[in-house]
Amino acid sequence: xxxxxxxxxxxxxxxxxxxxxxxxxxxxxxxxxxxxxxxxxxxxxxxxxxxxxxxxxxxxxxxxxxxxxxxxxxxxxxxxxxxxxxxxxxxxxxxxxxxxxxxxxxxxxxxxxxxxxxxxxxxxxxxxxxxxxxxxxxxxxxxxxxxxxxxxxxxxxxxxxxxxxxxxxxxxxxxxxxxxxxxxxxxxxxxxxxxxxxxxxxxxxxxxxxxxxxxxxxxxxxxxxxxxxxxxxxxxxxxxxxxxxxxxxxxxxxxxxxxxxxxxxxxxxxxxxxxxxxxxxxxxxxxxxxxxxxxxxxxxxxxxxxxxxxxxxxxxxxxxxxxxxxxxxxxxxxxxxxxxxxxxxxxxxxx
Amino acid sequence: xxxxxxxxxxxxxxxxxxxxxxxxxxxxxxxxxxxxxxxxxxxxxxxxxxxxxxxxxxxxxxxxxxxxxxxxxxxxxxxxxxxxxxxxxxxxxxxxxxxxxxxxxxxxxxxxxxxxxxxxxxxxxxxxxxxxxxxxxxxxxxxxxxxxxxxxxxxxxxxxxxxxxxxxxxxxxxxxxxxxxxxxxxxxxxxxxxxxxxxxxxxxxxxxxxxxxxxxxxxxxxxxxxxxxxxxxxxxxxxx
Numbered sequence: 001x002x003x004x005x006x007x008x009x010x011x012x013x014x015x016x017x018x019x020x021x022x023x024x025x026x027x028x029x030x031x032x033x034x035x036x037x038x039x040x041x042x043x044x045x046x047x048x049x050x051x052x053x054x055x056x057x058x059x060x061x062x063x064x065x066x067x068x069x070x071x072x073x074x075x076x077x078x079x080x081x082x083x084x085x086x087x088x089x090x091x092x093x094x095x096x097x098x099x100x101x102x103x104x105x106x107x108x109x110x111x112x113x114x115x116x117x118x119x120x121x122x123x124x125x126x127x128x129x130x131x132x133x134x135x136x137x138x139x140x141x142x143x144x145x146x147x148x149x150x151x152x153x154x155x156x157x158x159x160x161x162x163x164x165x166x167x168x169x170x171x172x173x174x175x176x177x178x179x180x181x182x183x184x185x186x187x188x189x190x191x192x193x194x195x196x197x198x199x200x201x202x203x204x205x206x207x208x209x210x211x212x213x214x215x216x217x218x219x220x221x222x223x224x225x226x227x228x229x230x231x232x233x234x235x236x237x238x239x240x241x242x243x244x245x246x247x248x249x250x251x252x253x254x255x256x257x258x259x260x261x262x263x264x265x266x267x268x269x270x271x272x273x274x275x276x277x278x279x280x281x282x283x284x285x286x287x288x289x290x291x292x293x294x295x296x297x298x299x300x301x302x303x304x305x306x307x308x309x310x311x312x313x314x315x316x317x318x319x320x321x322x323x324x325x326x327x328x329x330x331x332x333x334x335x336x337x338x339x340x341x342x343x344x345x346x347x348x349x350x351x
Numbered sequence: 352x353x354x355x356x357x358x359x360x361x362x363x364x365x366x367x368x369x370x371x372x373x374x375x376x377x378x379x380x381x382x383x384x385x386x387x388x389x390x391x392x393x394x395x396x397x398x399x400x401x402x403x404x405x406x407x408x409x410x411x412x413x414x415x416x417x418x419x420x421x422x423x424x425x426x427x428x429x430x431x432x433x434x435x436x437x438x439x440x441x442x443x444x445x446x447x448x449x450x451x452x453x454x455x456x457x458x459x460x461x462x463x464x465x466x467x468x469x470x471x472x473x474x475x476x477x478x479x480x481x482x483x484x485x486x487x488x489x490x491x492x493x494x495x496x497x498x499x500x501x502x503x504x505x506x507x508x509x510x511x512x513x514x515x516x517x518x519x520x521x522x523x524x525x526x527x528x529x530x531x532x533x534x535x536x537x538x539x540x541x542x543x544x545x546x547x548x549x550x551x552x553x554x555x556x557x558x559x560x561x562x563x564x565x566x567x568x569x570x571x572x573x574x575x576x577x578x579x580x581x582x583x584x585x586x587x588x589x590x591x
Contacts, residue, residue, distance in 0.1 A: 070437040074588040095439040102437075106430030110367040122356040123438040151367075167434070 021084030023048050023175050023205040024069065028078035031064050038064040040229035041078060046222075048174070051201040053220030053237075054209045057333050061229045062209045063103055066177050069207075070100045082175055096124065099168030103179040103209075105161055109153030113144060113163055116152060117170065124171040138166040142196070158189040165196065176200060178208040182215060194219060213326050223325070225332055232332045240328055253301065254292040256282050256317035257308070264289035271307040276300050282317060290317075353440055357448025361422065362455050370417060371456060378414050378460040382406060383467055398475030400468055404485040404557035408525050408549050411496045414460070416517030418453040419500030423584070424513040436588070446581045450494075450501055457493040461486060481559035488556025491569035492549060496521050498576035505583045524549045 024046040031039040039061045046052050056062050067073040069080050071091045079086060085093040108116055117138070121131035139145060142162040147155045152163060161181070168176060181197060182190045197219055200206060210216050216223060223240055225233040233240060257264060265278055268291070281288035293301045308315060365371035386392055386403040395402075426432040435445065468482050500517035507513040526532060528548025533541040545551065552565045 067433070072433050072436045072588070092439040092441070095437055098437065100434075100437045102430070102433045104430060106433055108364065108431055109429070111364060112367075115363065119356070119360045120438070122360075123353070123440065125353075125439065 020048075021081070022046060023050075023083055024207065025081045025084075026065070026069070026078070027080075029065065029068060029080055030076045030078050031061075031068060031073065032076060037229055039068075039075075042226060042229070042231045044224050044231060044234060046205060046207060048205055049203075050222055051197075051206045051220045052208070053216035053223045054207055054226070055213070055216060055223055055329060056209075056226040060226045060333070062226060063179055065226070066100075066179050066207070066209070067102075069094075070098055070177060071095055096171065097173050097175055099171070099173040099176045101161075101164045101168045101176075101178045101181055103183070105164040107152045107160060107163060110151060112149055112151050113155065113159075114148050116163065117166060120167040120170050126171065134170050134172070137172075138169045141169065142166045143192075157184055158186070158192075161185060161189070161193065165193075169200075174205060176204050176206045176208075178206065180209055180211070182210065182212065190215075213329060217325050225329065227333045233328060237325070240325065254279065254282070254290055254317070254319045255304065255308070255315065256288050256290040256319075258287060258314040258316055259289050260287075261289040264291065267307070267311065267313070268304075271303075271311075273304045273307055274300060276304050282319075288316060353444040354447035354451060357440065357445060358451035358455065361449055361452025365418070365452070365456055368421065370421060374414055374418055374456060374460055375463060378410065379463040379466070381410055381414075382464050385410075386467060387470075398471050398477045400471060400477070400482050400485060401557070403464075403467055404489070404553070405550075407489055408492060408553055411492060412518050412521045412525060415453075415457060415493060415496035415521065416500040416503065416514045418456045419449075419497055419504050419517060420510045420514035421504070422449045422453060422501055423504040423580075424507045424510045427508050428510075442581050442585050445584065446501070446577050450497060450577055453497045453501065454490075454494055457497060458490065461489055461493070478559075481557060484559040484561055485557030487561065488553050488565075491556070491566060491573075492553050494573045495524075495549070495569045495576070498573040498580070499524075502576045502580045502583070505580050521549070 022045040024044070026045070027043050028041045029039050029043075030037075030041050038059075042061070042065065054062050054066070064073065068075045068087065069082065071087050071094055074088070079088070081087065082094045083097050085097070087094050111119070114135075117135055118131060121134055126134055139148060142165050144159065144162055144166055147159045147163075152160060155163065161184075165178075165181070168178070178197065182193045185193060194215060197206065197208065201219065206219075208216075208219065210219075217237060220237060222236050223233070224231060259267070261278060261281070268276065268278070276291045276293045279290050279292050281290050291304065293304060382403060385406050390402045390406075392402055423432075426435060440448075468477060468479075471477050472479075499520050500513075503517035503520060504510075504513040507516060524547060526548075527544040528546075528551045532544060536544060546568075552568055555562055556565055
């Protein structure tokens with residue numbers, strides 16, 4: 001099954017609008033740091049209006065790819081283009097169309113928020129009136145009023161992150177590249193940041209990375225998974241999830257009961273509950289036994305719970321298992337060097 | 352002009368950090384102290400600024416790298432370089448902007464020393480021709496020193512190292528025409544080094560003789576280091 005094919009056809013309703021060149025187009029991108037090959041030739045394209053989650057373990061090459069797209073780093077070979085402009089040939093055109101929030105969000109800590117944003121506006125070539133309007137807009141959007149005249153170095157992490165987002169939005173770019181936008185934020189700030197990204201995603205194309213997979217599931221409609229510099233999966237979130245559960249029996253729920261495993265097995269046999277699997281008890285406790293069932297197998301799940309309730313078995317735990325995206329992530333990125341080449345051919349080979 | 356945007360920012364940021372205040376306070380104070388109090392000015396009984404300008408190359412060794420040390424090294428250390436490179440600046444805008452910002456600071460420091468010729472003029476008849484020539488030469492010398500300091504900052508990740516390196520290189524340009532160097536070097540090389548000596552080039556300028564070769568020398572040296580700076584910044588995109 002080639003999931004990559006799903007995305008070239010306009011999968012989302014927004015994509016239909018973009019008749020011009022894709023917002024992002026990357027072909028055969030390679031980059032090494034000395035002996036370390038960070039990107040080994042990746043390809044993808046992103047159409048207007050998509051929100052794409054860029055996933056991969058640490059060191060997979062996500063940040064490198066983003067830095068190349070923003071024009072900060074040069075690629076060894078291959079090409080990257082934004083809105084049809086090549087990063088190497090028309091860097092200024094690209095930079096005008098990209099808003100970038102780098103990882104760790106480096107900012108001029110000695111400058112005041114207002115001075116820094118004003119500089120960003122000047123750097124973007126906005127005139128006085130445009131700057132005032134743009135500053136008003138992003139300050140309202142990101143809620144920066146309380147720290148507007150404070151030095152950036154004195155701002156809290158949450159406000160600093162907002163300053164980073166504000167500078168990325170100042171020139172109203174069609175493409176937003178956000179590298180770990182919620183990293184280091186507390187749960188409330190994370191929630192706010194996600195809400196902002198969700199709002200921005202309705203009008204802009206967004207490419208974001210995150211270590212928090214549920215976050216990507218909540219924000220992105222499409223996922224590109226890279227591992228050791230290669231694209232190993234690329235597809236709409238729903239396609240990836242279903243593909244996963246068919247292939248790997250992605251599991252949804254685990255039910256733990258205070259009983260021995262033998263008793264549980266006997267119970268399942270007598271009540272003729274099928275399509276569930278007896279698994280190792282949680283926390284390695286010998287007095288517990290557990291079963292789990294696939295999310296699609298609602299009938300099996302219902303039969304199981306019904307039997308358990310009727311028999312009044314002591315249920316001690318009912319847990320949703322790791323989301324299926326997490327399962328995809330783990331399966332594709334835990335594959336050692338041996339399994340990798342094959343995976344990449346199966347899953348995300350160049351279209 | 353994009354370089355101007357950055358020059359203005361660097362200028363303003365210098366005042367957000369202690370550097371501008373240190374330079375603007377220390378430089379005029381040091382020149383006044385060395386020239387009026389410790390030098391032979393009063394013994395000479397002559398209204399001349401010769402001694403003042405003779406001091407400048409030595410003071411620039413310490414002061415100018417202080418205005419440039421932060422410019423690239425701090426961007427690299429804090430990672431803000433990444434932001435700067437993703438704004439629509441050309442590399443030449445970046446280098447020129449940072450250069451103009453620091454040169455502007457040197458210019459202000461020189462403006463603040465104008466009190467010295469005014470004080471001297473009140474003591475006796477001062478020939479202003481060499482004074483303006485001297486200030487013009489100081490700006491050229493300052494440009495070359497700023498370009499050197501900026502280049503050193505681009506090569507370092509640490510401001511202090513950038514300052515020391517910059518001071519060292521400017522010091523070499525001040526020593527390369529000295530008698531000791533001439534004695535140690537083969538003749539041809541010694542003659543070439545003598546041509547590159549800052550003190551000697553600058554001396555003829557502040558005597559009031561604005562000779563084209565001296566002007567060209569400082570302008571070319573400035574351009575050379577700025578171009579090298581651009582290359583260092585550009586290469587880092589490929590190699591970092």
